[in-house]
Amino acid sequence: MTSYAAEALGFDTSRLARIEPYLQKRYIDSGVLPHCQLLIARDGQIAHFSHQGSARDGGKPIDETSLFRIASMTKPITSVAFMMLVEQGKVALDTPVHRILPEFKNLTVMTGGKLGAFETRPTSQPMRMVDLLRHTSGLTYGFQERTAIDAAYRELRLERWHGGLTLDEFVAELGKLPLEFSPGDEWNYSVSTDVLGAVIQRLSGQSLDAFFREQIFAPLGMDDTFFSVPAEKLDRLTDCYTLTPKGERIMYDTGEDSAWANPPTQISGGGGLISTSLDYHRFCRMCLNGGTLDGARIVGRKTLDLMTRNHLPNDSDLSTMSQSLFSETTNAGTGFGLGFAVTKDVAKTLLPGSEGEYYWGGMFSTAFFIDPVERLHMVFMTQVSPSSAFTVRRELKTLIYSALT
Structure with missing residues (x-):
């Protein structure tokens, strides 16, 4: 040494x-x-x-x-990248995510059911950029194996980096699924920072x-x-x-x-x-x-x-x-x-x-x-x-x- x-x-x-x-x-x-x-x-x-x-x-x-x-x-680096765009005035922490990713316009919260037959209710508030950064978005990870939502992630193979969906296609599929909870209500480790990566791409054009x-x-x-x-x-x-x-x-x-x-x-x-x-x-x-x-x-x-x-x-x-x-x-x-x-x-x-x-x-x-x-x-x-x-x-x-x- x-x-x-x-x-x-x-x-x-x-x-x-x-x-x-x-x-x-x-x-x-x-x-x-x-x-x-x-x-x-x-x-x-x-x-x-x-x-x-x-x-x-x-x-x-x-x-x-x-x-x-x-x-x-990787997550802290992505978070720093996003905050660089905040400093440029291109986005703010309280910006609703759907303003940049319209695929997230009509998000709902699961109340029951399973993929193909989810029972849902409207979110009590929109998902904001701060929810992506602090993992209060209502999104999840497929490997948690806790709920019907993460089961849907696994069934749809949303988290495959090689040979699967592009980042834009990933966002589009996520936007069709309900959330586990209304944004801001709970904390759950999730694909939030992957979604933040899509926000960076849309805002930067790179x-x-x-x-x-x-x-x-x-x-x-x-x-x-x-x-x-x-x-x-x-x-x-x-x-x-x-x-x-x-x-x-x-x-x-x-x-x-x-x-x-x-x-x-x-x-x-x-x-x-x-x-x-x-x-x-x-x-x-x-x-x-x-x-x-x-x-x-x-x-x-x-x-x-x-x-x-x-x-x-x-x-x-x-x-x-x-x-x-x-x-x-x-x-x-x-x-x-x-x-x-x-x-x-x-x-x-x-x-x-x-x-x-x-x-x-x-x-x-x-x-x-x-x-x-x-x-x-x-x-x-x-x-x-x-x-x-x-x-x-x-x-x-x-x-x-x-x-x-």
């Missing part, structure tokens, strides 16, 4: 040194995870960057160039991947972040696994013959990106710096301040509002901003941290957090789903904060 000036950045190096052997013994040697990579930074400077395990089955170790499917860590590349990735120097891996970089893509109901790890997508080698039919602003730890580190640095990095201004300082406040109605929290069976966060002490979970009450999380810390993760167990109080951020990469099978994120928080001096 490269030596970093951790002590000068306010870390006890002997305590930081606990992390690597902990991950090795608990997650790598035990066979729970195939690999993991951890980057810890303070004031934008790397204090710790470790790489453990093999990039591919039986292959070379992962390193700083390794590419990972970041899944829902495809989502082109907008990201030109407006965010190129200015930030995130040259290894994309929706499909260029042929010359495919050798850096790591293997990706999933767990069976019995807890056995099986291959989900190989680095050698990956679905992400091909451009997606449906560009997913909710979960489609590939990236590296160093690229996401640059995104985190931009956020911590108030929207700028190395002379490139992405969003305004007060815009990020707005995004990282709790936007749940009546200053509620997820333990009160969430109906979701799957999320990239535990609910206690947690609110939700515009694309990020936000820590409201540190004591209720039962973990060290700071009020105002914001974060998210991905289904393949990747994670990041940004603590503006301690000027601290973390990026963690691995490739096993579902993320709910592991407690590594909570353990890492304890280990990292315990090393602060």
